[in-house]
Amino acid sequence: MVDTAQTQLEAGQQQRARSLPESVFAWLLIGPAMLFIAVIVAWPLAETIRLSFMEADLGGEQYVGLANYADLMDSRKFHQTIVRTFYWMFLSVSLKLILGLIGATLLNAAVPGRALFRVLVMPPWIIPIAIGCIGWLWLYNGYFGVLSGTMMQLGITDGPFEFLAHKQSAFYSAVVTDVWVGTPMVTLFFLAAMQGVPRDLYEAAYVDGASRWYRFRRITIPQIMPVIVSMSLLSAIFTFNSFEIIWILTEGGPRSATTTLIVDTYKTAISNFKFGEGSARAVVIVILLGTFSLIYLFFLNKVNKHYGSGKK
């Protein structure tokens, strides 16, 4: 008797729980994450926007209106930084995508040992970025590094060559390290996407006598296109904001050759305690990345529609 009553009671409770409206339940589920983000990201962001209208340092704050932004607009150095940042992003992302595509294709090839190769590609992604950079710092060193050492042995350079001491070589060295850090993740995602391509597509093409290159161009690339496009956006955002690599290798030098927007922001706000000016730079980053992402998402929608997988 008691049991039945108990069951009925539970059933009733469940009935009521079940009738919890879908939208309320959904908000209960996303609520905690939303709240967390609001406190740790949205609040500081609002604070950054507020500070960008202030002359602020360790001493205090004073409202200056748009003066910080006006200074940036007039600064030739800042314009150069923006151009440099986009150059940095396009160069590094392109290399990551190309290497990722080549790497994934190689690791997808049915050759003995590929399980081992897949493991060996991962370390730069897994280890802390700062630790990988210590390795590169050493590689680029003129006296200790194997690169300069080899160049000296081969007679390419007379003395030690410091990769990070010259404007051009420092910039491209930082790009190489950034590509090194970012490539494994891109490779892994491309590889996963390639393995998701239905085999019968390849078989049908093979029966029709399509060459390997033709199959790659006409089947693999279109099939994984949505992943290529979404990975390139993600990678672009990471690269734009890539801070630790540049900071550890060069701190933005020599003579600003590797100073991207994020490094400039950090230098201004944290190293020089100019909170207001630094915040204005941070806001510029958010605006630039936001605009870039919106344009990109528009493009992404088109690609998805074009390749017929745009239902999500």
Place this chain on the structure above:
Amino acid sequence: MMDRYSKLQMVGIYFAITIFLIFILLPFFEMFMASLRPLEHLFRSPYQFWSDDFSFQAYRDMWVTVPLLGRYILNSIFIAGVVTGLTMIFVVPAAYAYARLEFPFKNLTLGIFLGVNMFTGAVLLIPLYRVLRTMGLLNTYWSMIVPGVAFLIPTGIWLLRSYLEKIPRELEEAAFVDGASRMYTLRRVVLPLAVPGLIVVGVAVFIGAYAQQFLFAITFNQQRELQPLPAGLFEFIGYQDVTWNQMMAAALVGVLPVMIIFLFLQKYLVAGLTAGAVKE
């Protein structure tokens, strides 16, 4: 037949893989060689690739030079572990809501979450410092955990959502017809089915948390014994001399535990990404 390669093609593939792996592994090789090199070798000219007095001495000395080294290694894993656990607690319900439920502002809120990806800690460092100070979290483990969680939630939701969408709806509907509550369905029907996806997302979040501790650690934490490995390593740069060889040795030994964990999990990672996360 389709997958057969000619001898020449095989040679080409292995050659290309070798080049690719040299690029990926060169810094590790260089760090290893540097760890064997006695300090007084550094400025020896001409450059020597190898000499007879290379030794593993640094692997012994490093524990003496930086006595807290073991602690740093554990701190790194501990912080990344707690970040992963907390992130998953926030991510799982939210990802389910985005994968299955219809509600007002669904796309807008999802857009906001993904927008968070656009910021890194470096952009928000000053106000973040103030927020953490207000909460009294500076110089505690939490000062490194809390921002880590916030910046990993969006990626977690994005990855897990596409995985959950792959789980057939019929099972949930069956549970529903049987009178199970929404929460019960989520806990007892969806989650068990999602375990492979949870592992993939969990590993990805852990890697993210492990890789990006440096900035938060040097900015929000002054307590030496709480530092993670990437920050602790810089203690080898002393006032008088830099014990480079020990620093390299410590870096390599320090990442070893996570490398080993990853070795066991990587199979699931590749398989899981294939099954869910990226296949649109």
